[in-house]
Amino acid sequence: MNTKNWKLKDVLLIAISAVLFGVVYLGCTYIGGVLYGMLTPFGMASLGYEPFYGIYFMAGAFGIYVMRKPGTGLIAELLAAVLECLYGNYFGPIIILSGLVQGLGFELIIALKHYKKFDRMTMIEGAVICSVLTLIYNLFISGYNKIAIPVLAIMLVVRIISAIVFDGFITPMLADGLVKAGVLKGYAVAQAQDADLED
Amino acid sequence: MLERWNPTVKAFTVLICVILLSFEYLVSLNLLVLAVCLLLLMFCSRVSLKKIGVILLPACIAAFGLFVTGLYYARGGSTQTMDLSSLSAMPYSVRAALSQNLYTALQLATRLLAYAGLGILFALSTEGDFFIASLLHQCHLPPKFAYGILAAFHLMPGMAREYAQVRTAFAARGLKAGPLSMKPVFTMLVNSVRWSESIAMAMESKGFCGDAPRTYYTVPRVHWYDLAAAALMVGGVVLGMLFLKY
Numbered sequence: 001m002n003t004k005n006w007k008l009k010d011v012l013l014i015a016i017s018a019v020l021f022g023v024v025y026l027g028c029t030y031i032g033g034v035l036y037g038m039l040t041p042f043g044m045a046s047l048g049y050e051p052f053y054g055i056y057f058m059a060g061a062f063g064i065y066v067m068r069k070p071g072t073g074l075i076a077e078l079l080a081a082v083l084e085c086l087y088g089n090y091f092g093p094i095i096i097l098s099g100l101v102q103g104l105g106f107e108l109i110i111a112l113k114h115y116k117k118f119d120r121m122t123m124i125e126g127a128v129i130c131s132v133l134t135l136i137y138n139l140f141i142s143g144y145n146k147i148a149i150p151v152l153a154i155m156l157v158v159r160i161i162s163a164i165v166f167d168g169f170i171t172p173m174l175a176d177g178l179v180k181a182g183v184l185k186g187y188a189v190a191q192a193q194d195a196d197l198e199d
Numbered sequence: 200m201l202e203r204w205n206p207t208v209k210a211f212t213v214l215i216c217v218i219l220l221s222f223e224y225l226v227s228l229n230l231l232v233l234a235v236c237l238l239l240l241m242f243c244s245r246v247s248l249k250k251i252g253v254i255l256l257p258a259c260i261a262a263f264g265l266f267v268t269g270l271y272y273a274r275g276g277s278t279q280t281m282d283l284s285s286l287s288a289m290p291y292s293v294r295a296a297l298s299q300n301l302y303t304a305l306q307l308a309t310r311l312l313a314y315a316g317l318g319i320l321f322a323l324s325t326e327g328d329f330f331i332a333s334l335l336h337q338c339h340l341p342p343k344f345a346y347g348i349l350a351a352f353h354l355m356p357g358m359a360r361e362y363a364q365v366r367t368a369f370a371a372r373g374l375k376a377g378p379l380s381m382k383p384v385f386t387m388l389v390n391s392v393r394w395s396e397s398i399a400m401a402m403e404s405k406g407f408c409g410d411a412p413r414t415y416y417t418v419p420r421v422h423w424y425d426l427a428a429a430a431l432m433v434g435g436v437v438l439g440m441l442f443l444k445y
Contacts, residue, residue: 140221170381
């Protein structure tokens with residue numbers, strides 16, 4: 001992973017957007033909290049936060065979609081995790097471990113496509129892989145291994161839908177909107193769209 | 200005392216303990232880890248009890264949710280067969296206690312609490328700037344990233360204020376923006392790009408250069424007692440895994 005070709009403003013953009021997605025997630029935890037409370041008597045409490053799980057991957061998805069360099073997805077998620085750790089999340093440095101897993105999802109699929117294809121399908125595939133990887137992580141680290149398989153299946157389905165909505169559609173749309181607004185000049189995503197226009 | 204424990208060593212200690220705990224389902228060990236972490240925070244750091252309570256509360260709520268999930272839906276659980284055996288007249292707590300799921304539920308919930316204990320131990324006793332300085336020197340994080348993270352970290356209160364302002368501005372114009380609406384997020388992203396450019400320019404105009412050699416105000420070091428504390432904690436968890444049965 002080469003960090004030499006990262007400029008200071010790239011690091012700042014990724015870190016600041018990670019903080020922003022963190023703020024958005026915090027806003028959603030209020031709805032999540034209500035759902036959580038309603039679902040607890042039915043034993044489905046963990047499902048309450050699942051509809052917003054995709055927001056966790058947004059920092060990584062946004063980073064790699066905008067910068068399009070090897071390692072961006074992973075580094076972006078790690079930056080987001082370190083920041084979350086600094087704000088005093090009760091999981092502390094464990095967040096960094098889950099950030100690593102979350103970053104891998106998009107990194108894997110986009111690396112397979114040699115960092116050249118960034119269409120809607122690629123982002124959706126990344127979202128699905130991210131959801132599956134994080135559930136595997138939960139199986140081992142959070143002990144979800146002990147939970148009945150149908151419940152895990154429901155969780156996975158909700159998580160995948162959330163990831164597809166937030167990372168397959170919303171994140172690329174936000175980034176494309178920024179390109180149109182002319183603020184992302186100098187980033188790979190804007191150059192790719194210029195190239196599309198010239199074709 | 201906990202505040203002076205090298206943050207990188209502390210973080211790795213916590214991570215190693217978490218990975219070790221993830222191989223076991225020992226309720227007693229999990230509770231012991233939580234208790235030791237809380238006692239350490241209470242007696243070996245300057246953290247107030249109130250702060251511990253505030254951060255522990257959401258962890259307890261999450262653990263309770265997982266507990267109920269485990270109670271109802273443990274793998275290979277006996278909830279269905281129990282319902283069939285017409286025990287429905289019994290009080291809920293008795294039925295739950297009869298169920299073998301109770302132990303699984305405890306395993307799940309206490310594991311989360313043990314993780315939370317370890318996480319809180321780190322989160323409450325570590326100052327952000329010191330952690331980043333330690334990552335810079337012990338993990339060789341490039342200065343660009345270290346100071347970039349710090350800049351974003353200290354921008355957070357301003358961003359939360361700005362986000363509220365953007366939402367108010369939408370409301371003032373009669374535009375509906377629910378909590379899930381992406382319109383204010385888009386406005387904030389535009390601001391984020393601008394901020395990242397101006398902060399980068401500000402840092403560079405003050406002479407910040409990511410790659411050139413530089414001096415540091417504080418250089419965190421790893422002392423023998425940092426490693427001794429790490430060995431003590433990891434050793435304690437390993438001993439617990441070897442000798443505790445439930």
